[in-house]
């Protein structure tokens with residue numbers, strides 16, 4: 001695996017890759033890798049000639065400085081894991097390499113940024129849009145792989161690709177879960193053992209709501225049941241539970257056609273904010 005910290009060295013290498021007619025698959029991450037990330041790499045490995053992974057804890061997408069300070073950073077362990085799944089290139093730039101001056105460009109993702117993660121983390125999607133645009137320009141991938149766990153992020157990036165004509169295919173990959181149902185997330189490693197034991201309640205609440213909707217309950221009834229369920233776990237503070245269309249991410253008042261209903265949840269567990277969703 002080749003490792004680059006500098007944009008110019010990455011650019012020179014990938015220019016040669018493209019000139020040799022090889023396709024590039026790209027997996028952007030913030031590191032502290034787990035099996036969910038490795039699954040994205042494996043899918044890129046199957047679909048493309050050259051697999052590029054970036055690890056960059058992007059400060060512009062953190063609205064909470066404590067969250068940024070706590071974010072796990074495990075670069076050497078991550079690099080070792082990336083080697084095991086056949087990654088060709090690791091790009092791990094510094095903050096000054098990516099932002100030599102503070103960025104002034106601002107995105108407006110319309111209705112997407114006023115709901116759920118957009119409402120709870122003001123400025124978050126602007127930072128995601130900024131860094132993902134920069135990374136797409138630097139890597140110029142044929143295919144880019146993102147996890148369904150961050151469903152709203154996928155919708156934001158779909159908007160970015162469409163509105164800015166990025167010539168790439170966006171691929172949404174299924175959420176990888178722990179054996180007890182908890183969606184894998186880098187932030188899980190910040191949970192205390194007690195919190196970790198309680199964390200699967202989030203997915204249990206989602207499953208409860210999904211079953212209710214499939215059983216003809218209304219979204220309002222299902223959302224109320226989730227709030228009640230999590231009340232039984234005092235360590236959890238529910239941020240939101242929403243029934244939305246899986247593409248537009250806008251609220252729905254009834255079940256959508258198969259594969260187009262999503263239930264999205266976010267909750268605080270101690271100091272850690274967890275999100276999850278199911279699409280059905």
Ligand SMILES: Nc1ncnc2c1ncn2[C@@H]1O[C@H](COP(=O)(O)OP(=O)(O)OP(=O)(O)O)[C@@H](O)[C@H]1O
Pocket residue numbers: 028029030031036037039040145146147148149150173174175176177183184185186187188
């Ligand atoms: N459990 C998972 N299954 C599939 N993809 C995932 C999973 N967790 C993260 N991803 C995807 O990996 C990519 C990089 O995500 P990121 O580095 O932020 O990891 P993360 O685990 O989502 O961390 P956190 O949620 O704590 O920020 C994103 O496209 C994200 O959706």
Ligand SMILES: CC(C)(CO)[C@@H](O)C(=O)[O-]
Pocket residue numbers: 028029030056058061128131132150153
């Ligand atoms: C896409 C991303 C790498 C941009 O910083 C980040 O939001 C993430 O890890 O999901």
Ligand code: BAL
Pocket residue numbers: 061062150153
């Ligand atoms: N996985 C999404 C990145 C973030 O939480 O900032």
